[in-house]
Amino acid sequence: MTDPATLATLAIALVTTGLVLVTGGVVLATMGLVAATFWQGRLTRTALDLSIRPLLADPRPDPDAPPDVVLFGAPGRQSLKVEVGMLWMRQDGTQISLPFRNVGAGVAVIMRATTEPLIDGSVYVSRKFVPVGEHVRVNISRAGPPVSKAKVGFWWAMEPFAVLIHYTDSSGGQPLVSRADFKQYATQGPFVETISIFREGGEKPFVIGRSSM
Numbered sequence: 001m002t003d004p005a006t007l008a009t010l011a012i013a014l015v016t017t018g019l020v021l022v023t024g025g026v027v028l029a030t031m032g033l034v035a036a037t038f039w040q041g042r043l044t045r046t047a048l049d050l051s052i053r054p055l056l057a058d059p060r061p062d063p064d065a066p067p068d069v070v071l072f073g074a075p076g077r078q079s080l081k082v083e084v085g086m087l088w089m090r091q092d093g094t095q096i097s098l099p100f101r102n103v104g105a106g107v108a109v110i111m112r113a114t115t116e117p118l119i120d121g122s123v124y125v126s127r128k129f130v131p132v133g134e135h136v137r138v139n140i141s142r143a144g145p146p147v148s149k150a151k152v153g154f155w156w157a158m159e160p161f162a163v164l165i166h167y168t169d170s171s172g173g174q175p176l177v178s179r180a181d182f183k184q185y186a187t188q189g190p191f192v193e194t195i196s197i198f199r200e201g202g203e204k205p206f207v208i209g210r211s212s213m
Contacts, residue, residue, distance in 0.1 A: 052106030052169045056178040057195050058211050059085035059101040059135050070097045072141040073122030085135060087192060087213040094121075094142055098163050098192070098213075100178055101135040111166040111175070113138040125165065138163050166200065175200035180211065 067081040070088065072095050082088045082097055089096040102108050108130040113123045121142030130136045140163065161182045168175045177200055183193040192213040196205035 052171065053104050053174055054102050054106050054108030054130065054132070054167060054169055054176070055104035055197055055207065056100035056108055056130070056136070056165055056167060056176075057103045057197065057207070058209060058213070059099040061085035068097075068099075068126070068137060070126070070137060070139055071124065072097075072139050073124050075121060075141060075143055077141075089190065093190075096138075096140040096163070098138045098140070098180055099135045100130075100138070100165055100180075100195075102130045102132050104132065107131050107170050108136070108167045109170060109172070110136060111168060113163065113165045115140065116160070116162045116164065119143075130167075136165070138165055168200075179205075180213075 062084040065084040067083055070080050070082050072078045075094075078095065080088075085099055085101065087096075087098055110125050110128050110130065113125050115123060119140065119142040121140065124139045124141075126137040126139065163180045163182075165178050166175070167178075177198045179196045179198065180192045181194050181196070182190050184190045192211040194208055195211050196209075197207040198205050
């Protein structure tokens with residue numbers, strides 16, 4: 001006959017095992033809730049980011065709108081009027097005005113504009129904030145061509161040349177770069193071939209499209 005103390009010990013062991021299993025179930029359920037909350041938070045954050053993400057891309061010409069007043073810095077300080085959404089440039093590449101249109105879902109806050117390769121001159125942006133559907137211009141003014149290339153015409157576009165505009169969303173949490181790459185062919189003068197959009201510091205664009213300029 002089984003000793004009462006042994007039975008009591010077995011009962012306690014069974015109860016303890018049951019408590020361990022229940023506790024384990026509670027832990028697993030808690031972990032499941034934490035994971036679900038985490039992913040829900042990620043989804044909410046992603047949805048919020050998408051709802052305010054700006055995207056500076058190919059502009060839309062608007063001949064009926066008042067023209068842009070384009071200002072160039074040194075060298076060759078000058079102001080002129082250019083049709084909205086249209087690329088403007090001098091043949092020798094000393095002055096270029098390139099528009100970008102915000103096709104995203106939120107305001108673009110402009111940080112700066114640069115070129116590749118870097119130029120000897122100035123690079124201005126026409127505005128600091130770009131609402132959805134509106135555009136910003138990058139105005140480039142630089143020294144003339146070297147003597148060896150002075151008679152070549154569009155000498156500057158025969159080598160790789162790109163204009164980059166750096167910006168972020170209204171929260172400052174989504175730094176982006178839009179890059180316009182110029183090309184030239186034997187039968188066609190300089191034009192913007194593609195506009196690519198990168199995350200700041202990223203090597204591969206997440207958006208790339210042919211330009212109409």
